[in-house]
Amino acid sequence: MTSLFDDTPSFSDDEIPQFDVVSDISDHHFAGKRLKTSLSTSISTIASVHKKIMQEWKVLSENLPESIFVRAYETRIDLLRAAIVGAQGTPYHDGLFFFDIAFPSDYPAKPPVVYYHSFGYRINPNIYNNGRVCLSLLNTWNGKKSEKWDSKNSTVLQLLLSIQALVLNEKPFFNEPALPPWLGRAFWEKKSITYNERMFILSCKTMLLVLRRPLKNFEPLINQHFKDRAEFILNACDSYRKGLPKDGFVKGEVSAKFQGEMDRLYGVLVLAFSKTGAHVEPLLQQVREEKEMKAKEKTATDTATATYVGKIISVVSKLKKIVFWGFTTENKNKKSKTDID
Template sequence: MTSLPGDTPTIPDAKFPQFDVASDVSDHHFAGRNPKASSSNSAVYKKIMQEWKVLSKDLPETIFVRAYETRVDLIRAAIVGARGTPYHDGLFFFDIAFPSDYPAKPPLVHYRSLGLRINPNLYSSGKVCLSLLNTWTGKKSEKWDPKNSTILQILLSIQALVLNEKPYFNEPGYSAWSGRTYWQKKSLAYNEDVFVLNCKIILFVLRNPPKNFEPLVNQHFKEHAEFLLGACDAYRKGCMKVGSFEGDPNRVKPEQVSFKFRSLMNHIYGDLVVAMSKTGAPVEHFVEQVREEKEKKAKEKVDVAAKKKKGGVNVSEVGKNLVKKLKNIGFLGLIVKDKNVKSKEVSV
């Protein structure tokens, strides 16, 4: 792990470090900002170094941070979606910039949304609505406090309060209705939509990992592939509602899952299996499952085509055969062919 200024260098950890210092800021959202906190003699710089030390010691196992040696005013964080939520096992990235008068003002936080709205507090534009950032209303105790608030508090708040079990009720005013059946159903439907978006983000992140987090992306999904795919398989089969999978596919309980959700999960499941297999995760049984399902569908299409060809009806041939049969029974002799007579009674 790269050492902090003044620390003794240590041997790199085998796993991706929770906190480290990188150099490449080229894809950071705030890279174009004029860095005004880089002077090592400034009070802002010293405060940022204090933040670095806190992050290097106190980050939970599900949050990863990279600071930048050439741009101390910038950091990037990756937050793992918690189990039991529609964000489970996903990786969500946030670009952060310290203002020139930090900590008098809170940091700027940009969510790397990929254009997807996965939460009432996280906009597709990247805006993060949070009282602690002064981007949302709240009590004085919930807002940014220059003396006590920290980057770690912001990250923990996003993980616990924003990426939660029932994000539908993050919408202003909705929490008051959370106990009613109608709104619970709306919440479940919202969770289904959010999890599909989570899967799309997972695929994108696997194919385009943010700079300096490439090893984390591969390592994380390699370790969590079996659980994630097991959950997705249960969801697409309508066996469980989002977030209720516990890891054992043999202990699933039938839940009310929408046809739309099952259909969307069926559509994306194969891509997830292929992407996870490329991380080196032991998911051969899922790969085989997808292969067998594709072969079965292909065979069904061939069988349907063959049946149509074998039992297909040629309209012209049917017409000829019908005329022939009618002639044989003399029925055509009863038909009046006089063009000047619209109808004529025929005695039989």
């Protein structure tokens, strides 16, 4: 990977830069969709847009936080792709969330267009499974004038930070508009806890799909991130499934449904993280032993059930014989009495 600006620090092969310029755009959502340019658009306007985009590149290359990564494209300066790491204390913690960005032909008069790689999951009230991102800053959501895109001051960096902090937040349920206040805060807080559990499940499923189908130009980041964070993620998941949360976003009790879902996902996550080179062999062994134990328990249960059912069938069979014998005896007695009469 190469650096764009001379004053950008160079990176060794084993380091992953926050910002970089790459060439492969083949899986970018907007790769085959050039945003329309009016015939009346002047060369000077196009040059002005390109200049502004290059300024955005420089801002990103110098100011990205450690939890956001961006790739620009050599042959399509109107496109970007960003990876955002879910913040600690949220149901998105340690997840990787990918957004494809396209600059309009009259940028910055209009905000960028953003597409989220959902893998079919709706992880937030503001982010849909069709990739749509609803945010005031993108002019895709209602908001105060101060919250909307400002062609003089708004930037892509501001946009990415807003998605991370305001959308993928600690209590995303409250991103829902117009929750009826008469039901009380306590009612909605309870709903929020349930929603967070569901969002973490979807976040884990997204992790698995990101690992199976990594987005281009982010393969090293994806592998390294989950290799580095595997232990923390799995410790959190293990505590969730056991109903004893001590890590992650849960501060109190978890529901039985959430425990069951985490129990089913835990082994799959351990196996997926093991393929990144993460040191999870002890956990793999634990998962194998648990699987064997569950298989034995199932066999024992099936055997006990079969035995119980067999006894029931035997009892029913005997009862049928008794009833049949009684019925036959009664008929014989009736016939004997008829013969006498």
